[in-house]
Amino acid sequence: MYTNRRSPRRHPSLKDVALAARVSHATVSRALRNVGRVAPQTRAAVLAAADRLGYTPNLIARGLKNGATGMLSALVPGLSGPPVSDMMSVVNEELERAGIALQIHTSSEDAERQLEKLRLIRGSSDGVFFVPTSDLLVRGRDDLVQATTRQVQEMGVPVVFVDRYLEVPGAGVVCTDNETAAYEVAMYLISLGHRSIGYLTGPAVSSVRERLQGFRRAMAEAGLAYDESHLESLVADSYEAGAEAALRLLRRAQAITALVTYNHNATVGTVVAARRLGLEIPGDLSLVAFDDVREVSAIQVPLTYVEQDVVSIGRHAAQLMLDMLRGGPPRQIRVQARLVVRQSAAAVR
Amino acid sequence: MYTNRRSPRRHPSLKDVALAARVSHATVSRALRNVGRVAPQTRAAVLAAADRLGYTPNLIARGLKNGATGMLSALVPGLSGPPVSDMMSVVNEELERAGIALQIHTSSEDAERQLEKLRLIRGSSDGVFFVPTSDLLVRGRDDLVQATTRQVQEMGVPVVFVDRYLEVPGAGVVCTDNETAAYEVAMYLISLGHRSIGYLTGPAVSSVRERLQGFRRAMAEAGLAYDESHLESLVADSYEAGAEAALRLLRRAQAITALVTYNHNATVGTVVAARRLGLEIPGDLSLVAFDDVREVSAIQVPLTYVEQDVVSIGRHAAQLMLDMLRGGPPRQIRVQARLVVRQSAAAVR
DNA sequence: CTGAAAGCGCTTACAG
DNA sequence: CTGAAAGCGCTTACAG
Numbered sequence: 001m002y003t004n005r006r007s008p009r010r011h012p013s014l015k016d017v018a019l020a021a022r023v024s025h026a027t028v029s030r031a032l033r034n035v036g037r038v039a040p041q042t043r044a045a046v047l048a049a050a051d052r053l054g055y056t057p058n059l060i061a062r063g064l065k066n067g068a069t070g071m072l073s074a075l076v077p078g079l080s081g082p083p084v085s086d087m088m089s090v091v092n093e094e095l096e097r098a099g100i101a102l103q104i105h106t107s108s109e110d111a112e113r114q115l116e117k118l119r120l121i122r123g124s125s126d127g128v129f130f131v132p133t134s135d136l137l138v139r140g141r142d143d144l145v146q147a148t149t150r151q152v153q154e155m156g157v158p159v160v161f162v163d164r165y166l167e168v169p170g171a172g173v174v175c176t177d178n179e180t181a182a183y184e185v186a187m188y189l190i191s192l193g194h195r196s197i198g199y200l201t202g203p204a205v206s207s208v209r210e211r212l213q214g215f216r217r218a219m220a221e222a223g224l225a226y227d228e229s230h231l232e233s234l235v236a237d238s239y240e241a242g243a244e245a246a247l248r249l250l251r252r253a254q255a256i257t258a259l260v261t262y263n264h265n266a267t268v269g270t271v272v273a274a275r276r277l278g279l280e281i282p283g284d285l286s287l288v289a290f291d292d293v294r295e296v297s298a299i300q301v302p303l304t305y306v307e308q309d310v311v312s313i314g315r316h317a318a319q320l321m322l323d324m325l326r327g328g329p330p331r332q333i334r335v336q337a338r339l340v341v342r343q344s345a346a347a348v349r
Numbered sequence: 350m351y352t353n354r355r356s357p358r359r360h361p362s363l364k365d366v367a368l369a370a371r372v373s374h375a376t377v378s379r380a381l382r383n384v385g386r387v388a389p390q391t392r393a394a395v396l397a398a399a400d401r402l403g404y405t406p407n408l409i410a411r412g413l414k415n416g417a418t419g420m421l422s423a424l425v426p427g428l429s430g431p432p433v434s435d436m437m438s439v440v441n442e443e444l445e446r447a448g449i450a451l452q453i454h455t456s457s458e459d460a461e462r463q464l465e466k467l468r469l470i471r472g473s474s475d476g477v478f479f480v481p482t483s484d485l486l487v488r489g490r491d492d493l494v495q496a497t498t499r500q501v502q503e504m505g506v507p508v509v510f511v512d513r514y515l516e517v518p519g520a521g522v523v524c525t526d527n528e529t530a531a532y533e534v535a536m537y538l539i540s541l542g543h544r545s546i547g548y549l550t551g552p553a554v555s556s557v558r559e560r561l562q563g564f565r566r567a568m569a570e571a572g573l574a575y576d577e578s579h580l581e582s583l584v585a586d587s588y589e590a591g592a593e594a595a596l597r598l599l600r601r602a603q604a605i606t607a608l609v610t611y612n613h614n615a616t617v618g619t620v621v622a623a624r625r626l627g628l629e630i631p632g633d634l635s636l637v638a639f640d641d642v643r644e645v646s647a648i649q650v651p652l653t654y655v656e657q658d659v660v661s662i663g664r665h666a667a668q669l670m671l672d673m674l675r676g677g678p679p680r681q682i683r684v685q686a687r688l689v690v691r692q693s694a695a696a697v698r
Numbered sequence: 699c700t701g702a703a704a705g706c707g708c709t710t711a712c713a714g
Numbered sequence: 715c716t717g718a719a720a721g722c723g724c725t726t727a728c729a730g
Contacts, residue, residue: 011472011505013707024717029709036710037715054503059473060412061707064722069409071452079438080429089428092455101473103420103452106441123360124408124450154403156360239647271648295644298588299620362723373701378725385726386699410723413706 012053021049032057071101072321073125075117077109077133082264083291083310084131084163090314091129091162098322102129111138111148118151127158127321132166134203134237158324162317164207172330174317176308178207181337182214185260185288185306188339190222193348194258194286197224198249200242200266202234211262211290229253234266242269243276250277250285257348258286267293271300286345302342309335361402370398381406420450421670422474423511424466426458426482431613432640432659433480433512439663440478440511447671451478460487460497467500476507476670481515483552483586507673511666513556521679523666525657527556530686531563534609534637534655537688539571542697543607543635546573547598549591549615551583560611560639578602583615591618592625599626599634606697607635616642620649631695641689651691658684 017032018025023042030036031046032055038046049055063069072095074088092102105121107114111133121128130152138144145166152159152168160172189197199215202208212231219226232249234241242265250256250273261267267289271281279285281301289305297303312335320331366381367374372391379385380395381404387395398404412418421444423437441451454470456463460482470477479501487493494515501508501517509521538546548564551557561580568575581598583590591614599605599622610616616638620630628634630650638654646652661684669680 015707025707026709026718027716029707030716033709039715042715056468056472058413058707060409060418061722062709063409064407064413064706064724065708065710067722079441080431080434082429085429085434089455092428092453093457101452101454101469103450104441105450106438106445108442119405120450123405239643243647268644268647275648293644294588295617295642296648298592298617299624299645299649364723374723375702375725376700378723379700382725388699391699407723410706411725413708413722414724414726416706 011058012055013058014055017046017050017053017055020053021046068126069124070099071103071125072127072129073103073105073121074129074131075105075107075114075121076129076131077107079104079106083308086310087162087314087317088129088131090311091318094315094318098318107133109133111135111141111144115144115148115151118148118155122155122157125157127160127325128155129317129321130159130161130165130171131163132161132205134205134208158321158330160317160321160324160330162313164205166206170330172317172320172324173332174313174320175207175334176313176337177334178210178337179214179217181290181306181308181339182211182260183218184214184339186215186218187222188341189258189260189286189288189345190218190224192258192286192345195224195348196230196253196255196257198230198232198253198256198259200232200234200245200249200259200261200270202237202262202266208262215260230256234269237263237265239265239268239272242266243272244269246270246273247276250274250279256285258288258345261287261289263290264293267291267303267305268296271296282344282346283349286348288339288345292340297342301344304342304345305340307338307340309337360407361404362407363404366395366399366402366404369402370395417475418473419448420452420474421476421478422452422454422470423478423480424454424456424463424470425478425480426456428453428455432657435659436511436663436666437478437480439660440667443664443667447667456482458482460484460490460493464493464497464500467497467504471504471506474506476509476674477504478666478670479508479510479514479520480512481510481554483554483557507670507679509666509670509673509679511662513554515555519679521666521669521673522681523662523669524556524683525662525686526683527559527686528563528566530639530655530657530688531560531609532567533563533688535564535567536571537690538607538609538635538637538694539567539573541607541635541694544573544697545579545602545604545606547579547581547602547605547608549581549583549594549598549608549610549619551586551611551615557611564609579605583618586612586614588614588617588621591615592621593618595619595622596625599623599628605634607637607694610636610638612639613642616640616652616654617645620645631693632698635694635697637688637694646691650693653691653694654689656687656689658686 014025014028018028028046031038031043105117163175165173201212232245234245246269289303292305316333363374363377367377377395380387380392454466512524514522550561581594583594595618630636638652641654665682
């Protein structure tokens with residue numbers, strides 16, 4: 001790491017202000033935070049001195065003393081990519097109001113790195129928001145999942161899973177009710193007369209698994225023959241992989257009249273594939289997506305999609321964390337999504 | 350803020366390890382960090398004890414002592430939105446290798462909040478990466494710009510501007526050579542025979558201003574009559590605003606055969622507008638964009654675009670910060686962009 | 699090689 | 715109302 005030497009022009013400390021205001025640094029501390037009994041004029045003098053010196057408290061030191069760092073961490077797969085980054089954006093805003101800074105760590109979708117980060121975070125955070133990596137890289141590594149789970153349990157500070165979760169007793173969870181949302185998507189397509197419905201899915205993180213479950217439940221309830229030939233998985237999270245998966249599925253199961261896509265790249269990929277196969281959306285193929293893809297909606301066809309309530313999720317996550325920091329119980333919160341009906345799905349013809 | 354009470358099961362400290370290993374905590378400190386002279390067996394005993402107790406250092410305390418927090422901050426307009434979030438992603442990765450965590454603060458494109466954040470960061474960071482807000486909200490608020498500039502000067506820790514900058518002596522800067530990039534874009538279109546070229550621009554942040562300058566320089570050098578009627582600005586950063594701006598421009602200056610778009614939403618908006626006007630790209634209208642829009646390229650037409658070297662920018666930014674932390678001089682680094690020629694721009698017909 | 703001590707910048711009982 | 719003192723968890727000269 002870089003040198004420890006302090007910057008040449010040292011930032012003023014409590015002591016400096018105390019010296020300038022001719023009082024003890026304890027008094028400065030009280031005056032500045034407006035706690036305890038401080039004479040009005042003393043307070044005024046302190047404030048003036050602090051202002052003149054451009055004093056700002058050293059949060060690090062305050063944190064050390066308080067046994068709280070005043071800082072929360074988020075461990076996420078990556079910095080970009082909706083809807084997760086939108087959720088974290090809301091979390092960040094909510095925290096701001098409480099005067100708490102959010103420190104962001106990324107696992108880069110690498111489960112080993114994720115585990116290290118978890119350990120690292122431990123010593124310098126009052127709590128962590130956790131969006132675990134998809135298991136693309138964890139397949140066959142149950143040990144890693146186990147170790148991660150154990151680490152979360154032993155964090156010693158509150159952990160709130162956002163968007164997706166691991167099964168860890170004591171951890172909070174805030175995410176979309178994916179099972180219900182997918183159930184409703186399937187029911188909607190069935191109500192439009194579709195009988196052969198394809199589904200594009202991805203890595204087995206909780207959200208993705210639950211979506212598939214909801215979809216299957218709907219198919220079963222509707223008494224529709226549903227077999228694995230209607231299912232295809234993306235091998236990577238790119239639109240090219242989405243297009244390939246869609247192509248495989250549409251070529252194999254030609255009876256399919258509607259398709260459900262589990263995420264952004266599956267959706268874009270499907271639009272690309274449809275184009276390549278000369279299929280019109282929704283004329284030849286109905287499409288219902290999870291999450292809108294604004295660019296597609298703007299220039300191709302307004303997507304019928306599941307809108308996750310990212311604002312509500314972010315707020316609940318922040319609030320739950322604050323609760324847990326005060327000793328509140330970990331809760332598992334499900335936020336309902338909304339099916340936005342536009343033009344990419346139509347009645348079967 | 351939340352309560353200061355320590356979590357029930359306290360995290361083990363150096364003292365706990367010392368007690369368990371039957372040595373002083375100073376020795377534990379040395380053994381763990383592998384500095385100073387420590388007897389091999391003492392070291393082994395300490396490591397064993399630390400491991401058994403699940404000790405991890407309290408970075409806060411270490412930071413206090415070192416006079417460095419081991420933490421860097423980034424102040425950005427928002428969490429999402431390429432290419433800035435990609436640049437910061439790279440910065441983050443680079444820092445990780447140096448064992449430094451990045452704390453992210455957002456200004457939400459609000460210049461007042463940005464100023465507050467700057468003050469807040471001051472006490473708890475060894476340095477800050479700064480992506481200033483666009484001035485959409487600062488128009489007519491020179492005082493705010495001044496105050497922000499002054500604040501940056503008085504930070505007392507290194508500041509590195511990324512992607513765009515304010516004029517502040519002593520601050521580092523890493524960004525694309527926007528002037529040159531835009532110049533090349535214009536020259537490319539001119540070489541294709543275009544004479545009437547439109548330009549969609551945005552708020553007056555440095556990057557956007559420089560792009561327009563480069564564009565104008567090329568037009569002037571080519572001896573092309575260039576007047577403000579070929580220019581249009583987005584009133585907001587949304588694709589709807591982009592579409593409106595493009596519509597205004599294309600309706601007003603019908604001689605235009607090519608358009609340059611300064612960012613993502615201007616590009617998407619242009620594609621939407623062209624569609625609405627029944628213009629084919631590139632048949633009726635050539636388009637060169639700043640930054641690719643993958644969705645557009647995938648489903649509409651592969652964009653000819655300026656590719657910013659986000660990896661290089663991120664790396665340089667991280668490296669410059671590390672240099673400055675060691676006392677190195679602030680540098681202004683320009684990274685060359687690359688014109689990726691694909692299909693959205695063609696010879697004029 | 700190891701320990702006792704001082705100190706980083708703060709907060710908070712405890713006296714007075 | 716205010717100050718002196720202790721202590722948060724660490725690191726680092728300084729002795730020994």
